[in-house]
Amino acid sequence: MAKIYMDLPNGAKMPAVGLGTWQAKDASELTTALEAALELGYRHIDTALVYENEAIIGKVLKKWFDAGKLKREDLFITTKLPMFAVHPDRVEDFMKTSLKNLDLDYVDLYLIHFPACVNVKNGNFLEGFEIEPTDHVAVWKKMEEQVDAGRTKAIGISNFNKSQIENLLKSNPRIKPANLQVELHVHLQQQELVKYCLENGITVTAYSPLGNPGINKFLGSIGQEARQLPNVLTDENIKKIATKHNKTSAQVMLRYLLQRSVIVIPKSVTPSRLKENIDIFDFALDNTDMQTLNGLEVGEPARVCDFKIFKGLDKHPQWPFTN
Template sequence: MTNPKKFTCLNTETQMPLIGLGTYKINHEDDVYNALDTALGVGYRLIDTAAVYQNENLIGNALKTLLPKYGLKREDLFIISKLGPKDHGSELAYKACLESLEKLQCDYLDLYLIHWPGKQKLKSEDPRHKQYRKESWFEFEKLFSEGLVKNIGVSNYSLKQLDEMLSYCKKLPAVLQVEYHPHLVQEDLLKWCTDHNVHLQAYRSLGISELLTDPLVTKMAKMYGKKESHVLLKWALQQNISVIPKSTNKDHLEENFNVWDFELTEDDILELKKLNRNARYCWDPSPVV
């Protein structure tokens, strides 16, 4: 039995759980409630949402009932939300955070992310994206200084956009959330995060069915007596990359959380990295200037 490290320490000295519940596309009231009910019962303490998921109000309502059920308080949870692309810019970004707080029925967010490096309705090559990103980040720094958010970060940023941030930010992001799995091994982003003490959080950790059924993944799962999903989640976790797998299936929610009783070898991790094909199964931010 290993002695697992279930948290990571962010550059604000905040402890963040390494496994959380993703809620993308979970926007039916019963599905949200049941997923949170199972997750909190299993032991999940991190919930990832976003304005564009259109479920913040459902999560807020569910937690009002579920926190007392499990003897939990708000401070026992780590709640992440994200700025919608339509709300980029001065004042808008600040107001959008207040709206997320109201829907979630929270006094603060543990982490607030810029969801996308571009402003909605602008073409990818529009130079105004840079100014909107900058304005939004200044609003984020204000939210942080006022204690409305405990940590600030970005999502779906490219290396170019991260380097650009260095020219104006007074406070570095605590977290970069991007798509990351053995079919998309973004080593340059991981190195940037390591070099700047920024934590990398992965979404879409299980890729698609083609990754879950890859012969190498299947072979390792059999070798360790685990599920293929365990192998893929553990691959990220052992690189200190946190994960937010999404599910409404009770068994999958339990399985995804119980990955602490085995470890891959360094050779296993390297072998899985060789599956890289630079395949994105979600969004590509690189065209955004």
Template sequence: MADKVPSTRLNSGYDMPMLGLGTYNSLKPNEMGDVVKAAIQMGYRKIDTAWSFETESEIGAAVKELIQEGKIKREELFIVTKLWVHFREPDQVEPACRLSLEALSTDYIDLYQIHFPMAFEDVEVTTPNMIDYLDTWRAMEKLVDKGLVRSIGVSNFNKEQVERILKMDGLKYKPANNQVEMTPYLAQEDLLQFSLKTGISITGYGSFGAPWHNYIPKDAPKILEDPTIVEIGKKYNKSSAQVILRWGIQRGFALVPMSKNPSHLAQNMDIFDFKLSEEDMKAMLALDRGYRINSLLLSAFKDHPFYPFEK
């Protein structure tokens, strides 16, 4: 099934699968390893994690086991992880990367991203500081030169923040990817078109509104139940989840949906045998209401100069 998944060529020269597995830690302890093994054997080749997800070690153990069993080769996988907000001093970047490398049991990371533009003194995200992400970016570039990572990128950066990186003096490596919240209710069309134009790929997370995450408000809209999406799904005999993922692929961005349900994992992969019409694509885009879920973590820090979301 892996050969069904299209790839995009990053500006770093490497190919990244357009569909992968998200691994945010909302599962029981040691459950993620089993999910990763099932997903890889099902055809998933991109595994997306972050230091803050606390899933790197489980992923590393699962991948190592499959490699030892001869079921996969490391070079067939595309592993993504992220630098957390309290590792942002330039001299902290390489040690943090090496922690992730060790946890993932790998010699290199395919894509390493700055998780948020804002930096904090603490892992709990309570005390922000003024470390400039440009200084962090220069340290990230050194990771590429040392062969620790193949591509570097950002996450949760807005257009202006990405432009600031592109304009920095002595820029050696452009961001290869910007991972942002991207749903039918938060289409981010301007950011997407800017990114595609400048050769920076986009990965969308939270595709279904992350209904299972513990930080989601109880009154959050249920994207999977949206009448427009449900009706489009009936037209193609596909689920709402499949319609949303297909919509993303056709818009030109990668996706990393998460599920611990084997049937849902298979269903999420089964989106390459149909194509949404132009009319349906427009109807989906018309659902955009600027509704953002992942601003809650930083909502107390809207006055910070590197706050990335709408104020």
């Protein structure tokens, strides 16, 4: 069965369904979506400095706090240390910047967004960057200091592979990673990575849990070529399971991950889809359903967020993916 919350090592409860906000930086659209999500009962919001929407989120949260509709402790807020700050000298400044943007005293979870550090030219990735040496252990010590200072309740990692996590754990960190956030969906299941994390007390969050149907719109907006990826939402196997449970394909895909003890953060700015994405606790997939969905694994070719838009990043010694 699936839990409504996942327990973090620090005793905190992380809502198993959250709102992802990548590709959501239109102020009016995101404000409307956040208002709708909070009304629907979402209490977990995922953002990042590079999403350029922390300040929009902060304004909405302040409005709800000031109106007495929510207390800070009712919410679970995640943000992330950007790729160009994965360096011991930069962690604290960027942590403080995110808190200022969000207008919060602390976040619940602060993640290293990507395992490779780069020096970005003119503050714009697409104008180019230089690869920088990246010392995860040294950076992690600075992440631990953010917990000590009360700026974040928990710390974790994103887009790290199993080997990188193993190396971090071998350093015997004072505070272990509480969470790994990676791309996960029925076509990219990462079974071994999820198993390793759960066995080592690290919760797992799935971004793009629906395979990110909007990826080509995003690629077009930055002048990149569209990619040929299968639309997971139209898969006939998933449709059959959805019909059986009187649910949608999206709900089946999210429920599948929950039953693997994975937290999900689907992104939507459409109120009807926001409702659909959180309405997944009143049914359960049986063993046959789970086996069918397990059989849809494609692996690396199905990775939506392959970070290839950053030309040359795959030459970084800490590149986490199999090329």
